[in-house]
Amino acid sequence: MKMKLAVLPGDGIGPEVMDAAIRVLKTVLDNYGHEAVFENALIGGAAIDEAGTPLPEETLDICRRSDAILLGAVGGPKWDHNPASLRPEKGLLGIRKEMGLFANLRPVKAYAPLLNASPLKRERVENVDLVIVRELTGGLYFGRPSERRGPDGNEVIDTLAYTREEIERIIEKAFQLAQIRRKKLASVDKANVLESSRMWREIAEETAKKYPDVEVSHMLVDSTSMQLIANPGQFDVIVTENMFGDILSDEASVITGSLGMLPSASLRSDRFGMYEPVHGSAPDIAGQGKANPLGMVLSAALMLRYSFGLEKEAAAIEKAVDDVLQDGYCTGDLQVKNGKVVSTHELTDKLIEKLNNSEARPRILQ
Ligand SMILES: NC(=O)C1=CN([C@@H]2O[C@H](COP(=O)(O)OP(=O)(O)OC[C@H]3O[C@@H](n4cnc5c(N)ncnc54)[C@H](O)[C@@H]3O)[C@@H](O)[C@H]2O)C=CC1
Ligand SMILES: CC(C)CC(=O)C(=O)O
Ligand SMILES: [Mg+2]
Numbered sequence: 546m547k548m549k550l551a552v553l554p555g556d557g558i559g560p561e562v563m564d565a566a567i568r569v570l571k572t573v574l575d576n577y578g579h580e581a582v583f584e585n586a587l588i589g590g591a592a593i594d595e596a597g598t599p600l601p602e603e604t605l606d607i608c609r610r611s612d613a614i615l616l617g618a619v620g621g622p623k624w625d626h627n628p629a630s631l632r633p634e635k636g637l638l639g640i641r642k643e644m645g646l647f648a649n650l651r652p653v654k655a656y657a658p659l660l661n662a663s664p665l666k667r668e669r670v671e672n673v674d675l676v677i678v679r680e681l682t683g684g685l686y687f688g689r690p691s692e693r694r695g696p697d698g699n700e701v702i703d704t705l706a707y708t709r710e711e712i713e714r715i716i717e718k719a720f721q722l723a724q725i726r727r728k729k730l731a732s733v734d735k736a737n738v739l740e741s742s743r744m745w746r747e748i749a750e751e752t753a754k755k756y757p758d759v760e761v762s763h764m765l766v767d768s769t770s771m772q773l774i775a776n777p778g779q780f781d782v783i784v785t786e787n788m789f790g791d792i793l794s795d796e797a798s799v800i801t802g803s804l805g806m807l808p809s810a811s812l813r814s815d816r817f818g819m820y821e822p823v824h825g826s827a828p829d830i831a832g833q834g835k836a837n838p839l840g841m842v843l844s845a846a847l848m849l850r851y852s853f854g855l856e857k858e859a860a861a862i863e864k865a866v867d868d869v870l871q872d873g874y875c876t877g878d879l880q881v882k883n884g885k886v887v888s889t890h891e892l893t894d895k896l897i898e899k900l901n902n903s904e905a906r907p908r909i910l911q
Contacts, residue, residue, distance in 0.1 A: 548580070548581045550612065550615060552567065552585045552586070553608075553617065554585070555637075556621045557825070557826025557827055558617070558824075559589070559616075559617025560617060561831070561832075562840070562889065565841060566842050567615075569842050577857070586608065587604055588619055589619025589634075590624045598636075599634075599637075600643075604636075608640065612852060613817060613819070613820065613848050615821075616820070617821070617826075617841065618826040619633040619634060619637050619825075620633045622828055633826075638686055640819065641681050641682055645813045646812060647714060647812075648714075650678055650811075651676065651677040651679060651794045651807060651823055653674075653801060655671060655672060655800055655801060656802075656866075657871070658871050658873070659870060662875075662879045662884075663799060663802045669776070669778070670777065673780075675782070678782060678783065679786075681787060684741075685704070685705045686788060686791075689706075706741070707744070712744065716732070716748055716749050716752045719782055720756045724758065726782060728758055728759045729781035730784060731769065732763050733764050733765070734763065734764075737765060749761065766785065769785075770793060802879050802880070803878040805824055805840050805878050806843075807823035808840050808843035808846070809847070816851065818847075818851050818852045820847055835876060836876065837876040837879065843862070846859040846862035862900070864903060868903070869892065872895070875887070875892070
């Protein structure tokens with residue numbers, strides 16, 4: 546297969562984890578006889594510095610002529626005091642919206658070798674395997690108005706707005722996912738307070754009639770945040786509004802031992818997608834070779850599965866991650882008992898070694 550990929554490393558540890566993902570991807574694609582053309586583009590702070598805007602038109606053009614996008618992370622203290630339109634995060638929100646990527650899938654899986662890396666009790670996190678389906682192009686992060694106002698600028702407004710169609714399509718997506726998983730869906734809202742959540746719940750209840758085989762629960766977001774830590778094993782698929790999903794997924798990363806472990810796929814109705822780790826640009830460790838590349842690497846695996854249907858190749862990357870963790874290798878963010886802490890580059894070398902030696906490697910190349 547031939548594929549054209551847009552590569553948007555971004556800021557902070559973005560370029561470090563992207564380098565890891567590209568090295569891993571090139572190995573697996575080469576092993577399985579596929580061809581990829583990688584085209585780099587600017588986004589976030591790097592784009593502000595070089596092109597004066599967080600999302601240059603050229604970046605959008607590159608993304609539009611690609612089959613999928615890989616994105617690292619954006620942001621950093623250098624740009625924290627910029628006006629709203631010149632913030633790196635504006636570039637990320639902009640590309641999600643421009644490309645129509647309304648469904649963000651954030652899988653959260655407990656890895657056996659990392660059970661002792663989680664601050665949660667082993668028996669709580671063992672066997673956790675859930676997916677947060679986060680609405681990505683509406684809600685509080687996109688509603689207008691969103692501004693400081695009043696004569697002295699001492700009043701402020703953000704807006705949580707959704708249309709019926711926007712809620713329907715994300716809830717449909719979550720039901721479809723639940724149907725091919727363990728058939729359990731938690732729809733998370735704040736329907737005791739927010740009008741938007743009451744419409745969300747109404748639509749979730751209506752949609753449930755089409756999926757009688759899926760067991761649905763409606764949960765309030767505050768209680769869900771407690772349940773995610775107290776009893777994460779109860780969840781299969783969680784579907785929720787943009788900001789709720791953003792917050793719940795960082796919280797859920799604690800189950801895996803580190804925010805650096807979580808991948809994500811930002812999808813629309815066709816096969817196009819943007820693949821990005823859940824974490825940010827981690828300015829506190831940027832440039833030090835300490836970044837955990839696994840969230841980005843696992844995002845590349847999701848890309849092979851969802852955008853290209855390359856299941857074996859995606860599974861080969863996931864197996865390499867399992868195997869390297871099983872051997873005790875990790876980055877410093879993972880508090881693994883007796884873990885062998887290595888750099889971002891070294892952990893990537895280990896993944897590549899596994900991919901090149903693995904039984905999963907196609908026989909023709911062994
Ligand atoms: N998707 C994106 O591009 C996102 C960007 N951001 C931006 O990132 C910047 C920093 O935000 P923070 O709140 O600090 O969140 P963050 O996710 O960058 O970091 C939170 C903590 O987790 C650690 N961490 C995150 N990813 C890691 C990895 N791969 N390996 C090891 N440790 C890792 C960091 O060192 C830090 O201590 C901000 O400018 C924020 O707006 C935040 C979240 C998502
Ligand atoms: C930086 C924000 C725009 C988004 C965020 O935190 C996320 O997508 O996880
Ligand atoms: Mg976030």
